[in-house]
Amino acid sequence: MERVSWQPLALLLLAAAAAVASGTEVGYDGRSMVIDGERRLLISGSIHYPRSTPEMWPDLIRKAKEGGLDAIETYVFWNGHEPRRRQYNFEGSYDIVRFFKEVQDAGMYAILRIGPYICGEWNYGGLPAWLRDISGMQFRMHNNPFEQEMETFTTLIVDKLKEAKMFAGQGGPIILSQIENEYGNVMDKLNNDESASEYIHWCAAMANKQNVGVPWIMCQQDQDVPPNVINTCNGFYCHDWFPKRTDIPKIWTENWTGWFKAWDKPDFHRSAEDIAFSVAMFFQTRGSLQNYYMYHGGTNFGRTSGGPYITTSYDYDAPLDEYGNIRQPKYGHLKDLHNVLKSMEKILLHGDYKDTTMGNTNVMVTKYTLDNSSACFISNKFDDKEVNVTLDDGATHVVPAWSVSILPDCKTVAYNSAKIKTQTSVMVKRPGVETVTDGLAWSWMPENLHPFMTDEKGNFRKNELLEQIATSGDQSDYLWYRTSLEHKGESNYKLHVNTTGHELYAFVNGKLVGRHYAPNGGFVFQMETPVKLHSGKNYISLLSATIGLKNYGALFEMMPAGIVGGPVKLVDTVTNTTAYDLSNSSWSYKAGLAGEYRETHLDKAKDRSQWRGGHHPGAPPLHLVQGDL
Known part of the structure; x- marks a missing residue:
């Protein structure tokens, strides 16, 4: 039998291990990101790990790669990871290390x-x-309490990812990190320019002190840019935007593929043609890295549902739906663009370039040349007419309205952003769905409101x-305000409540006497409802609810x-004057609902006997939802 030597295999394994250990070197110049000494044109897409489940991550990432993406981008969700101070959550959909390992795999x-x-349409923009x-x-100002907490959390995330060797220099996938977010949009509205400037420069210094081995970026930070970060663009279009410095590349961190859903508002739709136009224009004008926000939007699980009246769906009209x-x-139209x-x-990253306007600033030809090769873009920003453009070789090309034609050899159009060649999805109803839904068995558990109907316990x-928010610590969307008063005889009144809920x-x-809600965008309203008081002690219980917390603005x-x-x-119903002002009465406070304490939503309720239901065609009766009072 021939003896087999394992030495070559062992050497190969050692070489592979050394390569992994050496990691990837990431830098940049004025044209692009530089990875292991090579300029790279990069296309990325946002997939936020808490907006999907760990079981979904591999499929989402695979589809993104097959769609022509090089990178996956995600925010880090502070209030999800640290819902209570120094109590951390890195499990399930918050397992950030697992998510990045899926990207790496x-x-x-x-x-x-x-x-x-x-921001991210997330409670308090992610701040706990x-x-x-x-x-x-x-x-988000220059003060020690905030900066200390921010640095503590940033260091926690960095150390966790370093321990898992997730940064490029360690052999991991992370090639860029971002500190702060769209601060330039609010700096001049914070009423303290000096504090805002000190804060944003502190952010950059703190971030670079983390020694992550990859560049740091700041999006929408065009004014007062710290010297040791890359400022980037967010928006529907970024072709007319250029960084303030010539030694950093043109990066687009958020190309909005759609928009978030809001209650009682129509779904926002951005066409494939318009997104393709924006991307082609960006790379025509020396762009080097572009990220879709969102590539997969997903779902806002639980109560972190973003600003008031944002729906739980974060579909975003993205290339991958909710x-x-x-x-x-x-998806397919953008994939074709990525390939070209x-x-x-x-x-594009090494060639010389020349922009030529063709008789009107709305029509531009950009020619890139390198050695004996050339590549051309022809853009038409007219939104109502096509144009004929003749190139140097005498050939004339018809460019549709609001579109970009790409000619990799300056002769043949390989792609036009307005001409879709991929298939269109059509949603169809599958036969037999009715029989499936008819057989579903629904059950429900009434919310027990009895403990909240007096002011005796709180x-x-x-x-x-x-x-x-301060009273509940934002541990629930619900806060009970409860008081009582002694009353002689029976009388009718109007209960008047002024609220910013x-x-x-x-x-x-113990009886529901009224309900009201704020119109979208206005968070001050008054509720007036008729009530009847009996002789003796009367209890008034007010349940205030928030639907997400504000997440943007100064x-x-x-x-x-x-x-x-x-x-x-x-209020006296006859004289319309105040009979009793309860504002400074003794109020008892309790956050949350009984079902939240029992974690009914997680199916952790030990006593299953309270569940009701069976085959029911619709929602349970209202009195069952409220509880039998």
Whole structure:
């Protein structure tokens, strides 16, 4: 038998291990990101790990790669990872290391947007509400309490990813990191320019101190740009945007593929042709890295549902829909564009370029040349007419309205952003669906409101009406305000409540007497509802609810919620004057609902006997939802 030597195999394994250990070197110049010494044209897409399930991640990432993407981008969700101070969650959909390992296993790069303020249509833009409890705290300003907490969390995330060897220099997929988010949009609205400037420069210094081995970016930071970061663009179009410095590449961190859904508003739709136009224009004008926001939007699980009245769906009209299905023709049309752009990578990043306007600034030809090769873009920004453009070789090309033609050899059009060649998805109803739904068995558990119908038990009492977010610590969307009063005889009144909450339910002596909600965008409203008091002690229970917290704008954390200050009063129905002002009565406070404490939504309720149901064609009767009072 022939003896087999294992030495060559062992040497190969050692070489492979050394290559992994050496990692990937990431840098940049004025034309592009530079990876292991090579300029790279990169196309990325946003997939946020908490907006899908770990079981979905491999399929989503695979489809993104097959769609022509090089990288996956995600925010980091501070209030999801640290819902209570120094109590951390890195499990399930918050297993950030597992997510990046899935990206790595797919052979893709990753972009880490730590923030930790992220906006993202997410409660408080990702900042935990418990920050408000810290003395001297000012969000996103130059003050020690905020900067200390921000650095603590940023360091936690960085160390966790370093330990898992997720940064490029360690052999991992992460090639870029972001600190802060769209701060340039609010700097001049914070009423303290010096503090804002000191803060953003502190952010850059703190980030670079982390030694992650990859560049740091700041999006929408065109003014007062720290010297050691790359500023980038966000928006529907970024072809007319250029960084302030010539030594950094042109990067587009958010190309909005659609928009978020809002209650009572029509679904937003952005066409495949328009997105393709924006991408082609970006790379025509020296763009080097573009990221789709979102490539897969997913779902806002639980109560972190973004700003008020954002729906739980974060579909975003993205190339992959809320459930991870391919949305055609958007997915395929962009995939075709990616393939053409990748074929031109070297000439676009190394070639000389010349822009020529063709008689009108709305029509431009860009010619890239390298050695004996050339590549051309012809863009037509007229939105109502096609144009004829004749190139140097005498050939005339018809360019449709609002489109870009790409000619990798300056002779033949390989792609036009307005001409879709991929298939279009059509949603059809599958036969037999009715029989499946008819056989479903629904069950429900009534919410037990009895414990909240008096003011005798609560977390604490106060002779004033408090602000909801600070009082509840944002551990629930619900806060009970409860009081009582002695009354002689029976009388009718109007219960008047002034609130900055989003929803309000009023109970008197255990009976639901009124409900009201704020119109979209306006978070101050009054509820007036008739009530009848009996002789003796009467209980008034007010349930205030928020539907997500504000997540964007200057000083957004200062917007109050709940029945802060009131007034709450009983109005005489005859004279229309205040009979009882309850605003400074003794109020008992309790956050949450009984079902939340039992974790019914997680099916953890031990006593299954309370569940009701069976075959039911619709929702249970309202009195069962409210509970038998």
